Amino acid sequence: MSSVRQVLAAGLDALNRPRRSAWRRNRHGSELAWAIAFVVPYAAVFFAFVVYPVAYALWMARDPALYRDLIASPLYAQTVINTALFVGLGVNVKMFLALMLSGFFMRRRWWVKATLPVFMLPWALPAIPAFVSFHWMLIGEEGLVDGLLSALFGIQGPLWFNDRGLALGSNIVAYIWKWMPFWTLTFYAARTAIPHEIYEAAAVDGATGSRRFTHVVLPLLGNLYLVCTLLSTLWTIGDFTTVSLVSEGAPAYSTDVLATLGFHYAFDAAQPSLGVAAVMSALPVLIPIVIILMCALQTREVQL
Amino acid sequence: MLHSGSRLRRGLVEAASVILVVALLIWSLMPVYNMLLIALDPDEGDIEFEGILWPPNPSLHSFRAVVTQGYWLVEDFWRQLANSFFIGLMTMFLTTLIGSLASFALGRMRLSGSWLLANAPLVTYAVPASFLVIPFVRLMANYGLSNSLWAIIAANVTFATPYAILILRQYARLIPIELDEAAQIDGASSGQVYRRVYVPLMAPALAAVGTFALLLAWNEYLYQYVLLSSTRNMTVAVAIAQFFNSDEAPWNYMMAAALIYSLPPIVIFYALRRYMSAGLTRGALKG
Numbered sequence: 001m002s003s004v005r006q007v008l009a010a011g012l013d014a015l016n017r018p019r020r021s022a023w024r025r026n027r028h029g030s031e032l033a034w035a036i037a038f039v040v041p042y043a044a045v046f047f048a049f050v051v052y053p054v055a056y057a058l059w060m061a062r063d064p065a066l067y068r069d070l071i072a073s074p075l076y077a078q079t080v081i082n083t084a085l086f087v088g089l090g091v092n093v094k095m096f097l098a099l100m101l102s103g104f105f106m107r108r109r110w111w112v113k114a115t116l117p118v119f120m121l122p123w124a125l126p127a128i129p130a131f132v133s134f135h136w137m138l139i140g141e142e143g144l145v146d147g148l149l150s151a152l153f154g155i156q157g158p159l160w161f162n163d164r165g166l167a168l169g170s171n172i173v174a175y176i177w178k179w180m181p182f183w184t185l186t187f188y189a190a191r192t193a194i195p196h197e198i199y200e201a202a203a204v205d206g207a208t209g210s211r212r213f214t215h216v217v218l219p220l221l222g223n224l225y226l227v228c229t230l231l232s233t234l235w236t237i238g239d240f241t242t243v244s245l246v247s248e249g250a251p252a253y254s255t256d257v258l259a260t261l262g263f264h265y266a267f268d269a270a271q272p273s274l275g276v277a278a279v280m281s282a283l284p285v286l287i288p289i290v291i292i293l294m295c296a297l298q299t300r301e302v303q304l
Numbered sequence: 305m306l307h308s309g310s311r312l313r314r315g316l317v318e319a320a321s322v323i324l325v326v327a328l329l330i331w332s333l334m335p336v337y338n339m340l341l342i343a344l345d346p347d348e349g350d351i352e353f354e355g356i357l358w359p360p361n362p363s364l365h366s367f368r369a370v371v372t373q374g375y376w377l378v379e380d381f382w383r384q385l386a387n388s389f390f391i392g393l394m395t396m397f398l399t400t401l402i403g404s405l406a407s408f409a410l411g412r413m414r415l416s417g418s419w420l421l422a423n424a425p426l427v428t429y430a431v432p433a434s435f436l437v438i439p440f441v442r443l444m445a446n447y448g449l450s451n452s453l454w455a456i457i458a459a460n461v462t463f464a465t466p467y468a469i470l471i472l473r474q475y476a477r478l479i480p481i482e483l484d485e486a487a488q489i490d491g492a493s494s495g496q497v498y499r500r501v502y503v504p505l506m507a508p509a510l511a512a513v514g515t516f517a518l519l520l521a522w523n524e525y526l527y528q529y530v531l532l533s534s535t536r537n538m539t540v541a542v543a544i545a546q547f548f549n550s551d552e553a554p555w556n557y558m559m560a561a562a563l564i565y566s567l568p569p570i571v572i573f574y575a576l577r578r579y580m581s582a583g584l585t586r587g588a589l590k591g
Contacts (some may be wrong), residue, residue, distance in 0.1 A: 011363060024553070029452065030493075030494075031413055031494055032413075034409075034493065034494035035409040035494070036409075036496070037306070038405040038406065038408055038409035038413070038494075039405070039406055039409045041401070041402045041405055042402050042403075042405065042425070042469070043457070043466060044391060044466060045461060045462055046424070046425075046428070046462075048458075049440075049443075049459065049461075049462040050427070050448075050462060052443060053433050053436045053440055053443050054436065054439075056439040056442065057404075057436060057438070057439045057445060059430070059524070060438070060439065070550065073343030078516075098525065101328075104321070104324065107321065109321065111322075111323060112534075115325050115328055115329065115388060116328055117574065117577065118328075118332055118333065119328050119329075120577070121333070121334050121336065121570070122332055122335075123333050123519065123573075124334075124519065124558035124566075124569050124570045124573035124574070125566050125570065126519075126522045126523055126525075126541065126562075126566055126569060127523040128523075128525050128541045128544050128545065128562070128566060129336055129339060129544065129559075129563070129566050132338045132544065132558070132559075132562060133335040133336070133338045133342075133559070133562070134335055134353070136338060136342060136555070137335060137338045139332070144334070144337075144341065175333065177331070181332075196512070199462070204566035212564075231429070231467075234429040234430075234432065235432065237451060238431075238432020238433055238434045238435055239431055239432075240434035240436070240525075241523070241524045241525050241526065244526075245525075245545075258435075259432070259434040259435065259526075260543045262434075262435065262438070263434075263437070263526075266438045267530070267591055271501040272438050272540060275438055276431070276435075276438050277437065279434075279435035280431075280435070281431075281437070283430070286429075286430045286431065286432075287430050290426055290430045291425065291428060293387050293426060293429075294423045294426055297426075297470075298423075
């Protein structure tokens, strides 16, 4: 980070120079042109691949009869519950553990530091191999988990994908395994950015251990935690890969989430409009989350 | 007594740390170990776990079969790996380029005042990628990109860029705006400021965002599965999933292919790791 420090030093230097407001006004026009040119590539992507498909999706799912069909379908109701459980448990358990583990990795022991790169492996490992491996690990008595259970404790392990609760739990555990490292790294980076003087000042005032966590770390990381949780919730509501590869919806579609159900409707049952309607029915949840996320980011900008 | 009590307490904390480290190692490595276990099994399609922690006759036969493309399900393996690379690297490059240009304009230029414009990228996440796959199929037909790798790249860039802009804008707060102004005083245009000041100083954040985009592309499976129909244009991710549709699939070949497919992102991730934690949230807490 020495480069950043140099930058900051150079910046302070620049601050001491006289302001150039008159010059700025002259340059306004050409700078605006540059700014527009810089935004154009992203705007093009945004309109071609976000606005157009979303409009197309809404147009495909415009028929109210589709939603009547969905509400009448027990499969849809079950899928909504599954999605809520998958997202609610998966995201919150993952974020909480990530916050705790990021604190653990701050410990100054070489073997704790050495564990961090290994712990990051699930994030670097592609989702497909990872979830396929989870599927085989839990495939029943031939799988590694039940094999270990019987070898170590002499218990016959369950058939994980024959029971809705166990299958749903397997999906959530696989999801947490895959994505916890990313958020742990995010919180870890944030914790290392807290200046050491703050900890020292808090220690002088008697805030150590758990009190340091509630009175120093939480207030500083609180907004970041909120932003990350919201972002992760948005991403997880649309998660397709975990469920489609770990439990594959088994037993009998009872662990499907919205993304996999929409896929079944569209590609297996050849009812694309119903599939789009199924996933678009999550919009009343998604849009408020995005608005809260924008506000949370806004407050942070004000704080800075 | 107080002294020995605190020593005991410290000892307990150390012991708990050791247990946690061991648990974390097992937790992180078990699925990877399971992949190795299946890949090293010489019997095709046999996944039986025999109560021992190592296959009785480990063999590299499955890796050889994949590398030499000696089985019909892996007959285009290298071509498919090249496709995966093309998609991953193009996603990485375009996300970093488009994201850095947009973050520069939104964070450091005249456009920075607009709250709505600055937040527009986040609107993308109101509809998750997987929810748009059905319209995307029709859309790509309209754009003439059916069965094209560019369709996948477009989808990946679309969903990686908003996060990239978010991270880059936060990190950019570490770089004083006066630096840009000083360069402009010296006659630099905004394009030159971007190239000579912004990009070099943003290197850690760009590395973080690039890694994020690469891993997103390497993790992505749904779009590749739906949009790429011919074997030659398939990626390894789809090829691995193809094993599930086959009746007599040799799972050890699948796991060997999966392990080889896992290597590139792991290598790139560990090569760029030093920048990652610096780039991810350095800007988030400054203040």
